[in-house]
Amino acid sequence: MIAVTKTWPASDVAELAALGVHDVAENKDQEARAKASSLESLDVRWHFVGQLQRNKARSVVRYADVVHSVDRPELVTALAKAAAQHRDAPLDVLVQVDLDSAAGRGGVAPAGVLALAAEVAASDTLRLVGLMAVAPLGGDPDHAFARLADVSRALRGEHADATWISAGMSGDLESAVRHGATHVRVGSALLGKRVSGHGSVRP
Numbered sequence: 001m002i003a004v005t006k007t008w009p010a011s012d013v014a015e016l017a018a019l020g021v022h023d024v025a026e027n028k029d030q031e032a033r034a035k036a037s038s039l040e041s042l043d044v045r046w047h048f049v050g051q052l053q054r055n056k057a058r059s060v061v062r063y064a065d066v067v068h069s070v071d072r073p074e075l076v077t078a079l080a081k082a083a084a085q086h087r088d089a090p091l092d093v094l095v096q097v098d099l100d101s102a103a104g105r106g107g108v109a110p111a112g113v114l115a116l117a118a119e120v121a122a123s124d125t126l127r128l129v130g131l132m133a134v135a136p137l138g139g140d141p142d143h144a145f146a147r148l149a150d151v152s153r154a155l156r157g158e159h160a161d162a163t164w165i166s167a168g169m170s171g172d173l174e175s176a177v178r179h180g181a182t183h184v185r186v187g188s189a190l191l192g193k194r195v196s197g198h199g200s201v202r203p
């Protein structure tokens, strides 16, 4: 389980770590960078799960251990170059699959996954670990995650080590697990309901 701590303060990440949760995710570079730098001494793995602009690559590779949202060749190039300059170890990368072409929430269409994965795998400074997806809003998550499982099977046919399936959030994690998710990204079920703008509500 990866705790999604966006909108919540760094002190919550510290509390989670004290409780044994060492994987946390953020979706905005500015917020993630600030939290990671204030918690540098903490044993926490930072996952970046949001849509990522190319010009943020240099920032993200410095604190993130895993980037889940790689969805286009320009981003592969930018992350590979930034990782070469700013990291000692390769950056773990997931290709984000778009299961809902209408939504514009990022991701590459299923038909484009293998080509993009090949670009990641060809880089010395990136390590292809698997796939990430978000189920369509209002759609049937079982249908979406079954599709993702098919894409993952095809991916593992070419890249045996790319075993991660990052799928499932608070509302649909059971479905994701039924369809083979290896990592679920849980925010509101753990920390409370987020309110846009300021403040969030505890459960």
Ligand SMILES: *Cc1c(COP(=O)(O)O)cnc(C)c1O
Binding pocket: 004, 006, 027, 049, 050, 134, 168, 169, 170, 171, 185, 186, 187, 188, 189
């Ligand atoms: C916010 C977010 C989550 C967590 O969503 P919840 O519904 O709060 O569990 C998971 N994945 C991504 C990509 C997110 O942006």
